[in-house]
Amino acid sequence: MSDIRTDDIDLTEEPKLGLGAHAAALAVVCVIALVGNTVATENTVPQGLVGLIILWVMCMVGMVLTKVVPFRLPSVAWISAVGILATLPWTPGSAWILDKVSHVNFLTLATPCLAYAGIAIAKREIEIAKTSGWKIAVVAVLVMTGTYVGSAIVAQAFL
Amino acid sequence: MPIKDILLDWRLHLSVLVITVIAEMIGVIAIPIGIGSILLLPLLYAFVMGLLVNPNVISGARALIRDREVHAASPLIVIAIMPFIAKFGTIIGPSMEKIIAAGPALILQELGNLGTIVLAFPVAVLVLRMGRESIGACFSVAREPNIAIIADKYGLKSQEGAGVMGVYVIGTLFGTFIFAILASILATTGAFSIEALAMACGIGSGSMMAACSGALVHAVPDMEEQILALAGASNVLTYATGLYLCVFVALPLTEKLYDLLGRKEPSKAGA
Numbered sequence A: 001m002s003d004i005r006t007d008d009i010d011l012t013e014e015p016k017l018g019l020g021a022h023a024a025a026l027a028v029v030c031v032i033a034l035v036g037n038t039v040a041t042e043n044t045v046p047q048g049l050v051g052l053i054i055l056w057v058m059c060m061v062g063m064v065l066t067k068v069v070p071f072r073l074p075s076v077a078w079i080s081a082v083g084i085l086a087t088l089p090w091t092p093g094s095a096w097i098l099d100k101v102s103h104v105n106f107l108t109l110a111t112p113c114l115a116y117a118g119i120a121i122a123k124r125e126i127e128i129a130k131t132s133g134w135k136i137a138v139v140a141v142l143v144m145t146g147t148y149v150g151s152a153i154v155a156q157a158f159l
Numbered sequence B: 001m002p003i004k005d006i007l008l009d010w011r012l013h014l015s016v017l018v019i020t021v022i023a024e025m026i027g028v029i030a031i032p033i034g035i036g037s038i039l040l041l042p043l044l045y046a047f048v049m050g051l052l053v054n055p056n057v058i059s060g061a062r063a064l065i066r067d068r069e070v071h072a073a074s075p076l077i078v079i080a081i082m083p084f085i086a087k088f089g090t091i092i093g094p095s096m097e098k099i100i101a102a103g104p105a106l107i108l109q110e111l112g113n114l115g116t117i118v119l120a121f122p123v124a125v126l127v128l129r130m131g132r133e134s135i136g137a138c139f140s141v142a143r144e145p146n147i148a149i150i151a152d153k154y155g156l157k158s159q160e161g162a163g164v165m166g167v168y169v170i171g172t173l174f175g176t177f178i179f180a181i182l183a184s185i186l187a188t189t190g191a192f193s194i195e196a197l198a199m200a201c202g203i204g205s206g207s208m209m210a211a212c213s214g215a216l217v218h219a220v221p222d223m224e225e226q227i228l229a230l231a232g233a234s235n236v237l238t239y240a241t242g243l244y245l246c247v248f249v250a251l252p253l254t255e256k257l258y259d260l261l262g263r264k265e266p267s268k269a270g271a
Helices: A019-040 A045-068 A075-087 A094-101 A106-120 A123-158 B003-007 B010-026 B042-052 B059-063 B067-101 B103-127 B133-138 B144-153 B159-189 B194-200 B206-219 B221-261
Strands: B029-033 B036-040
Touching (some): A019 A045, A019 A106, A019 B010, A019 B067, A045 A075, A045 A094, A075 A094, A075 B067, A075 B221, A094 B067, A106 B010, A106 B067, A106 B206, A123 B103, A123 B133, A123 B159, B010 B042, B042 B159, B042 B206, B067 B103, B067 B206, B067 B221, B103 B133, B103 B194, B103 B221, B133 B221, B144 B221, B159 B194, B159 B206, B194 B206, B194 B221, B206 B221
Antiparallel strands (some): B029 B036
């Protein structure tokens, strides 16, 4: 895999940032999310702030787990697991956590991420899209339609 | 790039902040079409606005965003999706009983990811007459773990590598649109149950799941919690099982099919 340059597909491997750097970058993202949440919803700044602090802590716990647990899972899998465990009905204090994070809108949290994604598109990616041409674009649309409709059909059959 | 540069890159963060505010102020727009309606979500506007200030897309944008910022933005995608994923976890947790009840369907729908081969592979090989790049292009939805598989087995400079990178790039550029549009159309047609469509949103990509489940929630707001819980659980499951499904089933199957249907001589003419 030595020919994967980090600026091509950064997501293949975790960015080479330390925990402290992650914590700081995550805080920057949370501030942006707080502004977005205040614009998009009726929630007040203090409500959003408390909710985002809790989500920030969950992310950090997840990242620590990614580092210390011997088998390799993506950090998003751990973060998701932390969020799930913290809010299971039989977890003590889960009602309090749920109440606090309910003031943060889930879709608004994705908006800054997509803005970064748009800015991060590199020249190489545009060139690949151009040179691979329309055939690969047609195939890509079919691939995405295939996975979505395929999963929906199987799920429908077994529900 | 040193972390300080990423953190202190105020042009980048300020641009994202402004984009986020504009996107959220516009809000959701529903465009009715014949069989359903297409939902345009703030996260989609944010992506488009990100592209519009990207100097690689619009060269005039270089005044605001330089190559530095483009580089700095890349690691932030993963970090920016983390609070979203944590929030998703908090939606899955309380609904655990419902998810366990949906268990068998939830696990088996992972097999539906083989739909990439069923739908795309015959077209790539038989209609578009593509060569071995069709293997890389069609065996999976071409997210990061799938690229790693191809890189490991064939190398990314191979034809298979060109295929997987091509679909990866198109998915990165347009995936959120495609899934949001697929989900909103299928949700409003009523051909599938909303639970099934929610489970199918677990694609193994945070941003695509966000777009997909977001579109479903806007189509059926009453089922918000259920949709998010099932989509999130399915996405986690895809992270956990997707790699194995690809290595042990999808890739060998695609290769067998290529032996059956594909061109026999090695050729680069396909793309």
